Amino acid sequence: MTETRAGEEALIARYFAPLAGPGAEGLRDDAASLTPSPGHDLVVTVDAIVAGIHYFPDDLPASIARKALGVNLSDLAAKGARPCGFLLTLALPDDWTEAWLAGFSEGLREASEAFGCPLLGGDTTRAGGAMLLSVTVFGEVPSGTMVRRQGAQAGDRLCVSGTIGDAALGLVIQGAAAPALDVDSRAVLIDRYRHPQPRLALASALRRHARAAMDVSDGLVGDLGKMLGGGVTARVRVADVPLSPAARQALLLDPALLATALTGGDDYEVLCAVPPKNLDDFRAEAREAGVAVTEIGTIEAGEGPPVFVGPNDSAQAFARGSFSHF
Structure with a gap:
């Protein structure tokens, strides 16, 4: 009928x-x-x-x-x-x-x-x-307080909200070659892919303390590159990038998924550059707002893409920086 x-x-x-x-x-x-x-x-x-x-x-x-x-x-x-x-x-x-x-x-x-x-x-x-x-x-x-994507200065600290890589891993584990995660971890990662949580509670703290900010939608590595400009680059400690327990379990089963977590996108977390003098207040206000923020690196003077540092201070290379539609 x-x-x-x-x-x-x-x-x-x-x-x-x-x-x-x-x-x-x-x-x-x-x-x-x-x-x-x-x-x-x-x-x-x-x-x-x-x-x-x-x-x-x-x-x-x-x-x-x-x-x-x-x-x-x-x-x-x-x-x-x-x-x-x-x-x-x-x-x-x-x-x-x-x-x-x-x-x-x-x-x-x-x-x-x-x-x-x-x-x-x-x-x-x-x-x-x-x-x-x-x-x-x-x-x-x-008026006049919108936080722009670019504007970071050398010495600023890079921070991200929440955890990185959950959504990209949530997409991967729905494929045929997915790692054998436990049921609860699978549910967490898939939910992060399906239901992003915009960090609106962080808005006022960003206006007061961040010099630049953007949301991480296409992957941390590539999106950080988009945030740089005006004679600055960045150095990120890969070990400091916040990962959820579910993501850590996935990486234990398949360490190669680290690249997916850092470049896959769909995080919808906030990446921001905060002057050192504002960092403690920014953290305190974020904590009061109920949003976890983590310092992951530093803005440095120079040109070129950001450097992601792995074990032994070695630069980590990625086949691609972020998801691209084209």
């Missing part, structure tokens, strides 16, 4: 209008209004997620929704911004179902409420082929 499916306006009213925030007019208009708080700048970012690249086609729709919003909010967190709302572009394939859309909208509702980021509008349409999913997020910072 062919499922009877609602039209565009009915879909919006049923699944997305309940998520609408102030200024969205219940998604009954062609545009929303958004006014930043007095003395604040808007910060805007957009990311698409693609089946087979950012998620598995058979992932639960609620998980896909949470990831779509989470990866964008991670960019806001690294800029020191507070979320204000988001736009959703959703182009559905021919085989979409009401059950899938109900699960997707429920996951989107849970994420938007958890992160304080309501839906402002967007576009729902039919795709010519595979599903298209894109989110644009708006945030705000006190």
Whole structure:
């Protein structure tokens, strides 16, 4: 039996209008209004997620929704911004179902409420082929305080939030040649791949203490290279890069996976450069916010890519620095 499916306006009213925030007019208009708080700048970012690249086609729709919003909010967190709302572009394939859309909208509702980021509008349409999913997020910072990607200076300390490599390992262990991890460790790593946790609680500490910051989305090695510029490079101690117990177990079973952990991407942690005089205060504020941060290296004067130092102070080489779409 062919499922009877609602039209565009009915879909919006049923699944997305309940998520609408102030200024969205219940998604009954062609545009929303958004006014930043007095003395604040808007910060805007957009990311698409693609089946087979950012998620598995058979992932639960609620998980896909949470990831779509989470990866964008991670960019806001690294800029020191507070979320204000988001736009959703959703182009559905021919085989979409009401059950899938109900699960997707429920996951989107849970994420938007958890992160304080309501839906402002967007576009729902039919795709010519595979599903298209894109989110644009708006945030705000006190005027002139957005933390830029570049701006690190020699002597700054490099710090990262959380742990590195979990998501990339979570992707690997779903393959045929995966190491034989215990059930709990597998669950931790796969969850990190499916459900990024944007470090929004770190935003105010970044504004006060970081000279440069970005989120680690394509791999620590390559993303650090993107953060450098203006006559500086960096030196990172590989042994100091924070790894979760689950990741450590995976590396014990297959040490070659270290390169995957450092270059694979999907971490959605914050990488930042902090002046030495600010380091103790930054750590204290991060701890108070409930976010672990770890010092992993130093910004140095010079040119060229960052150096990752392994055992015996030997430079460690990687076949690639980060994930690339092209």
